[in-house]
Amino acid sequence: MSIAQNLKTIHDTIEKAAAAAGRAADDVRLVAVSKMQPDARIEEALTAGQRLFGENRVQEAQERWAERRLKYPDLQLHLIGPLQSNKAKEAVALFDVIETLDREKIARAVATEMAKQGRDLPCFIQVNTGNEDQKSGIHPDALQDFYDFCYGECGLDIQGLMCIPPVNEPPAAHFALLAKQARDLGLAQLSMGMSGDFETAIAQGATSIRVGTGVFGARDN
């Protein structure tokens, strides 16, 4: 299957899942996750019209996108992987949305860089809905305080929440929890759902889904 065909299949599936949930298909944005994908596939996706991409490492994203950005002014890049504070400068310069705020130190570093660079990027808070020890994300019961810190203390433009459910659990309950927490905070955006579970995420209210292998095929490792 070509990437253009994959994109079409995914958009058809988004449409069906949205209709089944009584939602409009264009309320769900497709973030094509391009990490560890070869250049030829990136070019194919661009040729097919895809402009919204997600990356989980700052340096890899710079290598892949810094020059391409110049050629595609309407490109949108989301950071969907963990951010270290020593990479905040590069991240703020390159990305359009940062989806993975999860600690005060990172929130502060990002806010400081945005002020320095005169950039006011929309941000998401990543929530560790499964309370997993090794996983990034703020624990659900610490979310309110962290939101207050990001918004109140740092002045960040927090637009929504993001999660990656535990691999060995059905995702629906995690998506539902994220949706409830966003509602409670009055946040409109929900980044949830990947290749294997994005229909479930749409049923639970996802406004952006992050799809890698479903768009590009298996990654290089």
Ligand SMILES: *Cc1c(COP(=O)(O)O)cnc(C)c1O
């Ligand atoms: C890699 C990645 C994805 C995409 O995963 P697929 O299963 O390939 O669709 C989505 N979200 C995050 C945070 C990722 O790191």
